[in-house]
Amino acid sequence: MSKKEWPLWEVFIRGQHGLNHRHVGSLHAPDAEMAINHARDVYTRRREGVSIWVVQSKDITASSPSEKGPLFDPAESKTYRHPTFFDIPEEVGKM
Amino acid sequence: MYAQLVKSEGLKPREEMSPEERAFQDRVDNGEKIEPKDWMPEGYRKTLIRQIGQHAHSEIVGQLPEGNWITRAPTLERKAILLAKVQDEAGHGLYLYSAAETLGVSRDELLDKLHSGNMKYSSIFNYPTLNWADIGAVGWLVDGAAIMNQVPLQRTSFGPYSRAMIRICKEESFHQRQGYAIMMKMAFGTPEQKDMAQDALNRFWYPSLMMFGPSDKDSVHSAQSMAWKIKINTNDELRQKFVNETVPQAEYLGLSIPDDKLAWNEEKQGYDFSEPDWSEFFEVIKGNGPCNRERMEARVKAWEDGEWFRDGLNAYAEKAAVRRKAASVAAE
Numbered sequence: 001m002s003k004k005e006w007p008l009w010e011v012f013i014r015g016q017h018g019l020n021h022r023h024v025g026s027l028h029a030p031d032a033e034m035a036i037n038h039a040r041d042v043y044t045r046r047r048e049g050v051s052i053w054v055v056q057s058k059d060i061t062a063s064s065p066s067e068k069g070p071l072f073d074p075a076e077s078k079t080y081r082h083p084t085f086f087d088i089p090e091e092v093g094k095m
Numbered sequence: 096m097y098a099q100l101v102k103s104e105g106l107k108p109r110e111e112m113s114p115e116e117r118a119f120q121d122r123v124d125n126g127e128k129i130e131p132k133d134w135m136p137e138g139y140r141k142t143l144i145r146q147i148g149q150h151a152h153s154e155i156v157g158q159l160p161e162g163n164w165i166t167r168a169p170t171l172e173r174k175a176i177l178l179a180k181v182q183d184e185a186g187h188g189l190y191l192y193s194a195a196e197t198l199g200v201s202r203d204e205l206l207d208k209l210h211s212g213n214m215k216y217s218s219i220f221n222y223p224t225l226n227w228a229d230i231g232a233v234g235w236l237v238d239g240a241a242i243m244n245q246v247p248l249q250r251t252s253f254g255p256y257s258r259a260m261i262r263i264c265k266e267e268s269f270h271q272r273q274g275y276a277i278m279m280k281m282a283f284g285t286p287e288q289k290d291m292a293q294d295a296l297n298r299f300w301y302p303s304l305m306m307f308g309p310s311d312k313d314s315v316h317s318a319q320s321m322a323w324k325i326k327i328n329t330n331d332e333l334r335q336k337f338v339n340e341t342v343p344q345a346e347y348l349g350l351s352i353p354d355d356k357l358a359w360n361e362e363k364q365g366y367d368f369s370e371p372d373w374s375e376f377f378e379v380i381k382g383n384g385p386c387n388r389e390r391m392e393a394r395v396k397a398w399e400d401g402e403w404f405r406d407g408l409n410a411y412a413e414k415a416a417v418r419r420k421a422a423s424v425a426a427e
Contacts, residue, residue, distance in 0.1 A: 004201050004409055008196070012204050025262070026193045028202060030405075031412035041357050046266075068264075 008057040009035040011042075013049035021053050028056075098149040099217060099308040100380065103316035104138035111131040123324050124311040137367060139323050141251055142316075144198050145214070146325060151191035152209045152216035158184045159393050160224040160386075161233060169227060173277075177230065180270050185418040187263045195253040209394050221308050221384030228281050229284035229289075232295035236303040236341065241408045242267050243287070243337045244307070247327035256325070275344065289349070296345065301371040309373055339365050355411015 006028040012021035024043045029035035035054040043049070063071060079085050088095050103408055112120065116136055140342050158181050163180065167175035192202045219237055224230060224247040245267065249260045281292040286352065311329040320326035328336075351395050356369045377383065 004406075005201055006405070006409070008193075009294060025258075027189060028409040034408060041182075041255075042189055045182070045186065064134065065130070076127060090358075 006030050009039075010057050010060060011035075011039040012055075013039075013043055014051040015049055016047070019043045021051065024048075026057060068083040098146045098153070099143065099215070099306070101141045101146045101149060101316065101320070105316075105398045106318040106322060113127060118425060122320070123252045123322075125168055127252075128257060129252050130254045139325070140198050142320060142323070143325055144200050146320075147191050147198075147203045147259075148208070149215055150193050150386055151188045151205065152194060153220065154184050154188035154191060154212060154284030155209075156216040156390055156394060158238075159390055160222070161218055161230060164227065164230050167227070167275055168230075171386070176273055177244075180234070180273060183270065187266070190259040191256075194253075194259045197255045206398065209297040210398060212382070212391070213390055215380065215417070217300050218379040220382065220390060221379050221386045221387050224294070225298075226291055227277070228291040228295035229299070231274050231292065232299040234270050234272075235278050235344070236296075236299050237273070237306070238270040238274060239269060239341060240303050240306045240337050242271060243333050243340075246415075247333075250324070250327060252324035278348055281351055283336050292348065293350050294354070296350050300353050301375075303370075303377045304334055304337070304371045305373075305379075306338045307331075307337070309354050309376070310370075338368050356365065389418055 007030075008026055009029055009032075010026050011024050013024050014021045027035065027038050027042055029038050032054060036052055039052045043050070065094055075081075107116070109117065109120070115134055119129075119134065119136060119139075129139075161177060161184075165174060165177055168177050186209050192205060195205060196202055206213065209216065219240075232317060242264065245260050245264050249257055249264060251257045251260065278292055278295075281288040283289075308330040312329055317326060317329060321329075340354060342357070352368075355370045356367060358367050359365075360367045381386070382388075
């Protein structure tokens, strides 16, 4: 009995309304073409999408949880990047 | 519950925890999701593999009793609907295997363990579906009981498991409603059809109650799993909730729950009801239910008969990759 497992793929679907492709899950398939076929069967049975991307899981580089601090902490103190940081007087109107 | 009697760890008191374990427990207590690359106690990882694996196996084996009726459905519409439901179950199994795989086990390993009898699936799927009314009862009661368990699990602490549950719950409600629709058709049909519906309820009632697992008084592993938020409610809580919701649905159908002791208890705002026969439950878990052997034989046969196809696709993928490489070298 051959023990070669089908590789793992990550599946991204774009919904009807022009939003980004979004990660929906993963699946096993021998190649990209079959991965698309499986993704269609598994993740779009209820008209969830109009476009599918697949990429082998091993080709994805992810940030590591231990880097969370250095990567994301700097954004915490920069509240001026949000519009609500600035008080605009009411008489100026909607801005 | 699709995962019964999952072996967990003994509850570890806080003062015995390592600093890492304490930080982990704090994250769980704060409602943070644990993701695959995060540090986690070994027991958490192992218990989750067992629980998610058992849950996935239940989805896959659960296709068999219903698949039996796809070719025998009474109308083309019913057939298409049942086909869609059984296809959903395959998808649910797949989402769950994917979630388990993020914990460092492969799907083929899990399937091997199922086929060799080293991992279990829900006891409910070892009961036969004898006639069309059973398909109604399975959708209504079995999927109903599964939903009862899966809705709270959407809030489970492990991110991939929680996301799989959210997706499954979205689809599962169709399953229960299609079952109830079959029951309505039969219960409001001819007297013979109504008898069949009653008979199906009689046979599936107690096995459905067993799905939640034995009483928590006897469950040694619940406490740690609940502290880790991989179990959200106790088995008894979920069973009570299921009975409370199902009794009025049976009343609407004009069917009676096969339990003389069933009575509304004003004080607890719930029904009193008889416990299922737990010795039967343990026999079924041990492999001595009416259909254990048949289910496992069907599973193993499907896996072995599909091997040439899986291998063929692998061989094609390898050849195509070599061809692509040769073409790109030639182009340079």
